[in-house]
Amino acid sequence: DAGITQSPRHKVTETGTPVTLRCHQTENHRYMYWYRQDPGHGLRLIHYSYGVKDTDKGEVSDGYSVSRSKTEDFLLTLESATSSQTSVYFCAISEGYNYGYTFGSGTRLTVV
C-alpha cells in the first residue's frame, strides 16, 4: 500500500525466540497501530502510538512490546515467541479522527 511498508512479509521462527516486525510510513501521520488477524476474531489491536515515544496497549498486548523512536517507524517485538502468536500482523496509519486509515500489506508470522 502506498506510503506504508511492513517487513518482513513472511517469517517462520522458533518458539522462545524474539521477533521484531517493522512498520515504516512515508506519510508523516501521527497515529500508528499494530493489529493481529486471526480467523473468527477479525482484527484485534495489539498496541498503538499517538506520537514519537508515545505508545499504549491495546486489547491483546500480552507478550508484545512496541517502540517508536521516529515518526516513520513503529516496531512490534514479540519478546519470546509462542505458537499462539502465529498470526497475520497488520500495521495501520492515520491522521486522526474522521480521516481514513491506511493498512500495510501484512506480515504472516509462523511460530513453530
Next chain:
Amino acid sequence: AQSVTQLDSHVSVSEGTPVLLRCNYSSSYSPSLFWYVQHPNKGLQLLLKYTSAATLVKGINGFEAEFKKSETSFHLTKPSAHMSDAAEYFCVVSDEGDFQKLVFGTGTRLLVSP
C-alpha cells in the same frame, strides 16, 4: 467502550442479486463507521466511511451503507453482486475520544455463485 457485531459470518448470493451485510455497533461517543474489504491473501481496502455527514454513504464498486442511529446499525448493500465481490468484509467503529482506535467486527465472508 465501542463494539461492533456483524450478524452473519457467511452470506451467499448469486451473481446479479442484491447484497446485504449486516452490522450493529455500540459507541459512547459520536462514532465513525467504516466498511473494509479483504480479498484472499490481500490487505484491507476501505470501501466507505461514515463520519457524521450524510447518513447514506456511497463507496467504491457500487457499495453503499446507511447509518441509522435509532437502530445502531450500519448495514452494507449493493444492488447487484459481481463475482469479484467475493471476499471478507469487516465493519469497523472508531470513537473520537479514544485515540482513533479501530474496533473490528469478526467479519462476514461473502460468497458469490454464478
